[in-house]
Amino acid sequence: MVISVLIFDFDGLLMDTETTLFECWRYEWRQHGLELDPARFFADHGGDVTEQRYAELARAVGPGYDRAASHARRIAYREELHATLGPAPGISEWFAEAAGLGLRLAVASSSPTHWVHGHLTRAGLLSRFEVVACGDEVTGHKPDPAVYLLALRRLGIAPEAAVAFEDTPHGVAAARAAGLRCVAVPNPYAARDRFGAADMVLRSAATTTLTRLLGELAAPSPAAGRR
Structure with a gap:
């Protein structure tokens, strides 16, 4: 046919948008003096794993982690990246x-x-x-x-x-x-x-x-x- x-x-x-996704998360990890491993970042399915990613970052940062501020900062940075995409x-x-x-x-x-x-x-x-x-x-x-x-x-x-x-x-x-x-x-x-x-x-x-x-x-x- x-x-x-x-x-x-x-x-x-x-x-x-895969690159902007990784880059905005790497940016947020670096705000806490941490590095994000790209080899472990992407899921082997098309489902939403956003909460798992925040949970992993929270574990890495510890008790002082502010999820709301982290989210706002990450989204703002990703929107900057998308502006010219x-x-x-x-x-x-x-x-x-x-x-x-x-x-x-x-x-x-x-x-x-x-x-x-x-x-x-x-x-x-x-x-x-x-x-x-x-x-x-x-x-x-x-x-x-x-x-x-x-x-x-x-x-x-x-x-x-x-x-x-x-x-x-x-x-x-x-x-x-x-x-x-x-x-x-x-x-x-x-x-x-x-x-x-x-x-x-x-x-x-x-x-x-x-x-x-x-x-x-x-x-x-x-x-x-x-x-």
């Missing part, structure tokens, strides 16, 4: 090419609706998407395929007609569980050797055109390239 729809993850794929490299070019090819676009994210819509609106991207499916609309988070299945239902298509784009191994697992082909563009904190389930792994969306990418996915020979 010919691919007619592109379904994108949001965080770390369309916009590098745009689409990830190559994404704007993919969107322009997709429009020329007549491809439909969708988002399937584990993040809540207000978060995804807010960032897409600020970046001037929301109107490009026919469907936006978010984590607060389903009961399971990636690697559970629920949000991808929701996107497919709203699009009214079979999974064979679409390809997903993900930046994490658990995102790839969710897409594959929904029956989708999946192209991985690993975020800076995801080990590339964990993306064996992806049909293709790219260093960046800027490394290839959509026409070439879709041609390779449609080829009868294995297209699981690494670029």
Whole structure:
């Protein structure tokens, strides 16, 4: 079946909010003279682990930890980082090419609706998407395929007609569980050797055109390239 729809993850794929997330938490740890270990920071699922992160920081700081002040300071710093955050490299070019090819676009994210819509609106991207499916609309988070299945239902298509784009191994697992082909563009904190389930792994969306990418996915020979 010919691919007619592109379904994108949001965080770390369309916009590098994974880096702003880590940086705002590292900033807050450093306010207390502490260092945050990136190897232990990111969860292997798409659920919200904010409270666990505050609990870990509270244990590290001790009895004097002020959670309310910590939260306010961290959020203010992250908003500063988001003020100039745009689409990830190559994404704007993919969107322009997709429009020329007549491809439909969708988002399937584990993040809540207000978060995804807010960032897409600020970046001037929301109107490009026919469907936006978010984590607060389903009961399971990636690697559970629920949000991808929701996107497919709203699009009214079979999974064979679409390809997903993900930046994490658990995102790839969710897409594959929904029956989708999946192209991985690993975020800076995801080990590339964990993306064996992806049909293709790219260093960046800027490394290839959509026409070439879709041609390779449609080829009868294995297209699981690494670029």
